[in-house]
Amino acid sequence: MDKIIEVRNLRREYIRKKGIRNKETIVAVDGISFEVGRGEIFGLLGQNGAGKTTTIKMLTTLLAPTAGECKVLGFDCFGEEEKIRNKINFIFGGETGVYRRLTARENLRYFSNLYMLNSSKQKERIDEILELVDLKNRADDLAETFSKGMIQRLQIARGLINDPEIIFMDEPTVGLDPVGARMLRNIIIKLKEQGKTVLLTTHYLQEAEELCDKMVIMKDGRIVKSGVPSEIKGGYVTLEDAYIDLVGGQVS
Template sequence: MTAIEVRELRRTYTSRTGWLRPRRVVTEAVRGIGFDVGRGELFGLLGPNGAGKTTTIKMLNTLLLPTSGTARVLGHDVAREPVAVRRRIGYVFGGDRGLYERLSALDNLRYFAELYAVEPREQKARIAELLELVGLLGRERERVEGYSRGMRQRLHIARGLLHKPDVLFLDEPSIGVDPVAARDLRRTVADLRADGTTVLLTTHYMAEADELCDRIAVIAGGTIRALGTPEELKSRVQERDILEIEVYGADEAALERLRGLPGVRGVAAEERGAAQSLTVQTDRGADLHGQVLAALDGIRVGRIGSREPTLEDAYVAIVEASGSAAASVPAEEVGA
């Protein structure tokens, strides 16, 4: 049975620029996407910053109206039946907003239980159950202002589950969380799926998506570029080799030289302190070490290694193939 149905969903924004000659600029944030999420499924929505992930989630949980298209959550239309949708869903977002820091975790949950209309006779047992689920039992009487970021995120999840939602939206819940806390969050999310909760997760952490998600959709430039299980997405780059190169001071011109080499299928750079980590995807069996080093002539090179492709490599390949690692672009400009 389907928990979420999305058909040709679009969202555009209109803004005005200029003063003497103002223009109306129409930006398409989401461009006719479609997908289904089954009951009890943990579904990942991945994409670069501004790709349309959060806009999509906000339309699905009724915080934004679609410009066109349809979306249904548990059979209810998000535009025409927002109250019915809100009764059945929970929404947890990354960051520190949404909690009262000078209250204890227990008082926060009591307050939100009232807002969510949880029956008074059920509140005590429900709060205790959730505190145990997210690993905060024994710390619930401490003020939230003394909590670590990981503890706050776990409290966010408890808050979002107070009214026993059938569908839970997790929008980058582990952002800024240390590795130990992130591991605890992943365990909590996995427990939710095991209990039958449908979860739609957005994240920038590919290992997290690979570990948790039953299926993944990759969105870039406001459209769905790929959809499948983590293994199906990884199969797109199984015929590639991966070179990892530590460099210092590589500029965009050097990256373009690498991308122009025959046999190179993709190049990504990540800042790591004073160094950069270059990930170069090449055709399987192509020995391009010499050509790659020649393209980096004049740039200090550290360690060089090779490895098997991962979900992150598949994600990079999908986004680069889309021709847009950035998000929505102006679709139309109209004179005032």
Template sequence: MASPAIVLRDLTRRFPVRASGGVRELVAVDRVTLEVARGEVLGFLGPNGAGKTTTLLMLSTLLPPSAGTAEVEGFDVRTAPEEVRRRIGVVPTGARGVYTRLSGRENLRYFAALYGVPRREAEARAAALLDLVGLADRADDLVARYSTGMRARLGLAKALIHDPPVLLLDEPTLGLDPHGARVVRDIIAALNREGKTAVLATHDMVEADRLAHRVAIIDRGRIVALDRPEALKQRVAPDGEATLEDVFLALTARPLREAVRA
């Protein structure tokens, strides 16, 4: 049996917070334990501030864990961060991590060089990725002239330039119109069919339902549910009428949580 692509064991992150009585610790991620199989898309859902982005930052080696371990493709994020970075493609929320004063093609050349991709191979990959994300005809335009949807697609291409097996996607369709969001979802689905593993943090329940093999729901830093979307719906409504949104609201609504767990 193949080893998992991602393994989290009691992963914890605390932040010092100044309060009237001094400094206290805020636990943003609290002993999270889960595995993501190779070739799986794991939907990662939770309210704002629940710990989704903090978990992804730890997985991407940008934030050290306070306790516990996180491994990607068998490499620990603390003891082998360079090996982890070679194996992940990260799509951050917001600006997508691309440079607006460069063209789309120049962005991909730049990031390919950072990853040590040979120049000829980088040119071929850049051309193929720009075609994949529908930017071939705008490849040499400055990113400053790109729409929000175009920048999102370029951010996805950037994450793929070194051909990583694992993608960490933090709200990749945030701010996109329905057409742009569908294009990005279709690309993610196609990449998964090619064998890519992905952790997809999103507030879009339809997106998670369509793309994720399993869904993890995090609330107050803890995983409160982890299962296939259909199985989670059955837990909330055995008659099969529930949506993933119903599941999310039930599991993250304080008065309802214990009743749903039971």
């Protein structure tokens, strides 16, 4: 299978100030390696602070790696980002990532301009995506009047505006109601059917099991296990039991 994301010995450190003079080095990602094939749904799982978001930030060209290799579509995420950016997009969970004082349509119009969509295709694409995330009847309302779930759906629409080859989703279902979460899962499945690649982080293990072709479990910046969901589960009945065992909790 065509490898679309390649991560080798990737490391990312942060410098944190401690007092006035002292500094402390925090290792957020500590020499991880994995590959993602074209058309796969790949899960990055782990506790808060495990390094999942930092990994996604490096892959989406937002952060420079401290060491190691981080390639998307064969290009370096730091140095060749211009060749990557129009082919990817990302969705971070929560209520951020949209302009609240613009309408849903205005938001999408602006972001489609930033992704250089042809004006002839723009309207069609915006309508199509608004329909997909079930916001068509609120398209001309200000985002600040939206509920939490609606803002998140608008963010999902924004993340799909450029019809990306790879979509990075960092806890995209956080705060979504069950209907919204199901809608997003259906969108992810639909994206896979279209041949898109999705890299996903989530704390909902059932969701990960349902969606992911492959996954890695991270702990303290390192990968503690990788493989298809059945491999991760090993002898445990559920993925949750296996996960808790791997990240150092206790399975009752």
